[in-house]
Amino acid sequence: MAQFLSQIRVPLDWRSAVDIAVVAVVLYQLIMLIRGTRAVQLLKGIAILLIVSNLAQILHLNTISWLMERVWNMFFVALPIVFQPELRRALEQLGRGHFFVRHPLSLGPEAFDQLIEELVRCSQVLSKNRIGALMAIERDTGVQEFIETGIKIDGVVSSEFLVNVFIPNTPLHDGAVIIRGDRVAAAGCFLPLSENSNIQKELGTRHRAGIGLTEVSDALIIIVSEETGAISVALDGALTRFLDEKTLRELLKRELQVKSSKSYIPFWRS
Secondary structure (H helix, E strand, O other), X not given: XXXXXXXXXXXXXXXXXXXXXXXXXXXXXXXXXXXXXXXXXXXXXXXXXXXXXXXHHHOOOHHHHHHHHHHHHHHHHHHXXXXXXXXXXXXXXXXXXXXOOOOOOOOOHHHHHHHHHHHHHHHHHHHHOOOOEEEEEOOOOOOHHHHOOOEEEEEEOOXXXXXXXXXXXXXXOOOEEEEEOOEEEEEEEOOOOOOOOOOOOOOOHHHHHHHHHHHHOOOEEEEEOOOOOOEEEEEOXXXXXXXXXXXXXXXXXXXXXXXXXXXXXXXXXX
16 A cells, blocks of 8 residues: 555645645635525536436446436536526636635624614514515525626615615615625615416515515515515515514524524635
């Protein structure tokens, strides 16, 4: 074994170290780039197919192996089409010099509780004044492509700020606010309308847009009706209506769970 290792050992000079470091940084940035999009879920699906394909070959399951070979041949053509938004965004960020950027950290418990309270307080104010609003909270599946349709803000979430955004006849009133972490990523964003024919007829474009985003991602949407002031939450293609303050707070705490409570910035994020 020692003789074998000595044969494959490659001398590590400064050029090799630079080469490895550059590749590691680029791979890390690519992972962080697709983390903000639906590509993550697609990659998970591809990983499952890869495992199935390998198991079929190991267990000599000829029919499954034959099918998987046809699937992989199809993927060579389909993958550039499936990942077209992510590839375009990566090239755009590279051209703008934004490829090597700092990525946000997860929320800690205190920031999470503060976020919930600000969202509940804002929803109550908007509801009492019958001001229509559409607020999307990003979860696991990224919604970067929809963030780019609006005006980028990158501001801390506060009820006062959100209420001002949705004041009628202001530039950002129409469209959705998208929240990433404890920050407002963008406002005035365009969301995809749901094509579900079973949606109640009295629900307008705002509700259809909220439901539509939940059909293509796992985002949680808070909707305030301009006509009735009713507060609704869209999640997984379903709409929960007429939420009061207590019910809304409990729902948000249940669905927007803290995944980690990091209070430091690792050296590779600085």
